[in-house]
Amino acid sequence: MFKVILKSKISLRIQNGHPWIFSNEVDKVEGEAIGGEIVDVFSHDKKFVGRGYINPKSLIIVRLLTRERDEMINEDFFFRKINEAWEYRKKIGYTENCRLVFGEADFLPALIIDKFNDYFVIQTLSLGIDVWKDAIIKALNKIFSPKGIYERNDVPVRELEGLQQQKGFLSEPFDTKIIINENGLKFYVDIENGQKTGFFLDQQDNRKAIQHIVKDTDVLGAFCYTGSFEIHAAHYGAKSVHAIDISENAIAQAKKNAALNGLQNMKFDAINAFDFLKEASKENKQYDVVMLDPPAFTKSRENIDNAVRGYKEINLRGMKLVKKGGFLVTSSCTNLVSPEMFLDTIEMAAKDAKRKLRQVVFQSQSPDHPIIKKLENTNYLKFLIVQVL
Numbered sequence: 001m002f003k004v005i006l007k008s009k010i011s012l013r014i015q016n017g018h019p020w021i022f023s024n025e026v027d028k029v030e031g032e033a034i035g036g037e038i039v040d041v042f043s044h045d046k047k048f049v050g051r052g053y054i055n056p057k058s059l060i061i062v063r064l065l066t067r068e069r070d071e072m073i074n075e076d077f078f079f080r081k082i083n084e085a086w087e088y089r090k091k092i093g094y095t096e097n098c099r100l101v102f103g104e105a106d107f108l109p110a111l112i113i114d115k116f117n118d119y120f121v122i123q124t125l126s127l128g129i130d131v132w133k134d135a136i137i138k139a140l141n142k143i144f145s146p147k148g149i150y151e152r153n154d155v156p157v158r159e160l161e162g163l164q165q166q167k168g169f170l171s172e173p174f175d176t177k178i179i180i181n182e183n184g185l186k187f188y189v190d191i192e193n194g195q196k197t198g199f200f201l202d203q204q205d206n207r208k209a210i211q212h213i214v215k216d217t218d219v220l221g222a223f224c225y226t227g228s229f230e231i232h233a234a235h236y237g238a239k240s241v242h243a244i245d246i247s248e249n250a251i252a253q254a255k256k257n258a259a260l261n262g263l264q265n266m267k268f269d270a271i272n273a274f275d276f277l278k279e280a281s282k283e284n285k286q287y288d289v290v291m292l293d294p295p296a297f298t299k300s301r302e303n304i305d306n307a308v309r310g311y312k313e314i315n316l317r318g319m320k321l322v323k324k325g326g327f328l329v330t331s332s333c334t335n336l337v338s339p340e341m342f343l344d345t346i347e348m349a350a351k352d353a354k355r356k357l358r359q360v361v362f363q364s365q366s367p368d369h370p371i372i373k374k375l376e377n378t379n380y381l382k383f384l385i386v387q388v389l
């Protein structure tokens with residue numbers, strides 16, 4: 001077993017339970033660890049801190065898997081952890097479609113597993129977890145007997161770990177275009193080519209939250225992707241729904257989802273949402289409800305200010321399009337923008353738009369994406385509904 005000895009002065013983050021250990025917090029590594037090996041981590045005075053996997057080439061040199069000295073990291077460990085994650089989802093009522101494993105929040109750093117009824121999509125985002133991919137697949141087969149398993153490791157973050165981007169079947173091949181059920185609606189999920197793992201499960205409860213405010217209204221949905229929020233709005237009784245996204249492929253998929261649910265009161269356009277919001281504001285267009293669900297604006301701390309300016313701009317323009325007494329539905333999935341920062345940004349936008357806001361709902365992602373205090377990357381989604389006065 002390789003040993004990692006920490007410096008005498010380390011971040012409180014480690015003491016508070018965060019599994020990441022950065023290279024500048026390590027005094028020395030005993031042994032010639034190449035990467036992916038399991039290591040024991042000790043404090044400078046030789047007290048056991050935890051056990052995890054190492055990658056000397058990564059800024060995050062160690063990710064801890066356990067703080068228990070007698071817990072070995074082997075195939076049985078991964079079976080137990082994945083089974084524990086499944087038991088948690090069953091207890092809170094997320095079984096048909098859910099994020100089965102949410103990385104650090106399920107004590108399996110850099111591992112993502114999404115469950116779409118009987119199909120599973122996995123991401124192994126670091127070298128140390130990628131080494132255990134076979135054990136992870138074995139555990140899924142043992143617990144679920146799935147119809148199919150697919151990997152979506154076509155993400156740039158893997159390159160920081162010295163890993164190639166790749167995707168493909170981890171089971172016998174299957175039709176990767178499947179249909180799932182959510183809140184009484186059906187959606188096509190393109191496991192192979194959709195964004196992330198094919199569908200944004202983290203917003204499933206938030207999509208239900210618009211149920212009452214959209215009834216008998218005219219709705220604009222910007223950054224609609226495959227139309228999940230907009231289709232919910234139409235289903236919940238909106239008079240009309242205009243859905244826009246810059247991606248023609250996303251709009252084509254959104255149209256298919258609308259047809260799948262027999263919805264007629266919808267219009268879809270493949271156009272730049274930023275440009276549309278700007279022009280619609282100039283033309284004094286008005287809607288009862290405006291919904292904004294943009295992609296993450298930054299993954300770098302250096303660009304947080306630009307991200308905040310972007311959120312302020314689109315929300316300011318969105319507010320101007322809302323009739324007095326109507327509603328703005330807005331989200332941010334930018335991890336580095338805190339909930340407080342997001343709310344402050346919305347308030348600044350309201351001030352510039354000369355509108356008053358009344359908060360209706362402010363919440364995060366659905367509970368199958370659990371939040372662990374002190375693990376900031378687990379508390380990433382901000383979802384807000386405000387009445388615009």
